[in-house]
Amino acid sequence: MTPRLRVLVTVLGLFATMRAGAEPVVTLEDASARALTTHERLRAADAERDRAAVAPWRAVSALSPSVREIGSYTREKDQIVFPTGGIAVPGFNPVVLAQDVLRSTLEVGQPLYTHQFWGLRDIGAAEVRRSDDAYRAARQDVLLAVAAAYYDTLRAQTLADVARETQHLADTEIDHAEARLKAGSAVRSEVLRAQSERARADQRLAEAEGQTETSHDLLRRLAGLEPGFVVTDPPPRRLDLAAADPFVASAATRNPDLQQREAALAAARGEERRRVGALLPTLGVQFDYQNLNHESFADQNAFWTLMVRAQVPLVEGGGTRFLDVAEQRAVVERLEAEVAGFRRDLEVDVRRAWVTARTLDAQRAAAEKEVAFATETYHMLSDQYAAGTATNLDVVSALTTLDTARATATTLRYAHAVALVQLERVAGTLGEPVGAPGAAR
Numbered sequence: 001m002t003p004r005l006r007v008l009v010t011v012l013g014l015f016a017t018m019r020a021g022a023e024p025v026v027t028l029e030d031a032s033a034r035a036l037t038t039h040e041r042l043r044a045a046d047a048e049r050d051r052a053a054v055a056p057w058r059a060v061s062a063l064s065p066s067v068r069e070i071g072s073y074t075r076e077k078d079q080i081v082f083p084t085g086g087i088a089v090p091g092f093n094p095v096v097l098a099q100d101v102l103r104s105t106l107e108v109g110q111p112l113y114t115h116q117f118w119g120l121r122d123i124g125a126a127e128v129r130r131s132d133d134a135y136r137a138a139r140q141d142v143l144l145a146v147a148a149a150y151y152d153t154l155r156a157q158t159l160a161d162v163a164r165e166t167q168h169l170a171d172t173e174i175d176h177a178e179a180r181l182k183a184g185s186a187v188r189s190e191v192l193r194a195q196s197e198r199a200r201a202d203q204r205l206a207e208a209e210g211q212t213e214t215s216h217d218l219l220r221r222l223a224g225l226e227p228g229f230v231v232t233d234p235p236p237r238r239l240d241l242a243a244a245d246p247f248v249a250s251a252a253t254r255n256p257d258l259q260q261r262e263a264a265l266a267a268a269r270g271e272e273r274r275r276v277g278a279l280l281p282t283l284g285v286q287f288d289y290q291n292l293n294h295e296s297f298a299d300q301n302a303f304w305t306l307m308v309r310a311q312v313p314l315v316e317g318g319g320t321r322f323l324d325v326a327e328q329r330a331v332v333e334r335l336e337a338e339v340a341g342f343r344r345d346l347e348v349d350v351r352r353a354w355v356t357a358r359t360l361d362a363q364r365a366a367a368e369k370e371v372a373f374a375t376e377t378y379h380m381l382s383d384q385y386a387a388g389t390a391t392n393l394d395v396v397s398a399l400t401t402l403d404t405a406r407a408t409a410t411t412l413r414y415a416h417a418v419a420l421v422q423l424e425r426v427a428g429t430l431g432e433p434v435g436a437p438g439a440a441r
Helices: 003-022 028-038 040-052 056-062 116-183 188-223 245-254 256-277 320-387 392-427
Strands: 066-075 095-097 100-113 282-292 303-311
Touching (some): 028 188, 056 116, 116 320, 245 392
């Protein structure tokens, strides 16, 4: 590297540093990463995952021992004393109830089997799945919102640049028309046409600047950014749009909204199994150990009992538990129908998003060609107008066509980018590692 080139590179580097210090450039990747660490919806979804992590332990607790310490104080009006006829019997306390009794009872229960365990286990696993899928859905929704706001900001800024360029070209045509008017080779209407196009460009610039400010604020809110940053065009997204079937297949296995509903259905089936288990016998062991301050022949200190207990539910509350099972069975049937309907709707949504992305891609390519043709036409007519072989009306009409073509191409360009992000969202691959089915490359 020559000294002159080295100095030039250094100056350019310093200029870029100064510009970055004044207005830091935030890429789409930076905005997305920051949103994933600051957005409140993700924090709430993460807290929901912590709550769901407790659910599997309910199945374990159903077969875990329970320990209770029960203390009591009894005050009786009169103690009961059996008459002994004056005969003292060794080891026999004729007092049955003392006036003041302090009793401490240790109760230890150990369930041996309850059929509700299996339902609770299914509910716990389904809750964990549902919370994980809810987190994935929230994550992908945040990424979609950030990408849409980012591309909207770029679109508004580009439309503002198009309007400024149109203003510049309109000013040039105004100067040409005024010069020809002074020379007597043009009429006042030619100046008015050029000024009308200038006013139209002013309106589009004001609209684009307002849209830029709005989308900029939205992006700042979503990503938790400080004011005073600029955005830049990200690398183009690469999706193979040859067929919709890969996206449909991906959505069937990876769409987090569908997976949430399937997990909710699994939880409902587990609840049905738990309610059926409440109708079946249970088996357990209970150990009681008693300490008291006054013994009697019927109530002794340091007395323990061990009981193996089997409970067989027959009828409770007029058959309430049977009603609970029937009610939950209806809930399961409703959720099954809703999941089946959502799965069919999801396929339609994926195909619609795929068609939208393909259509916008074709429209964008055609719009770019239109911009090239309109640019060439405008320059050709402008040269002919300067040579006197074209009219001012032809030039202004060509300028209007060029302005419209540029605005349309800009809108389609960023609409296509957003459509690709939306296609990834419904396919369930937005933000997934590269190489996942349907993920962007």
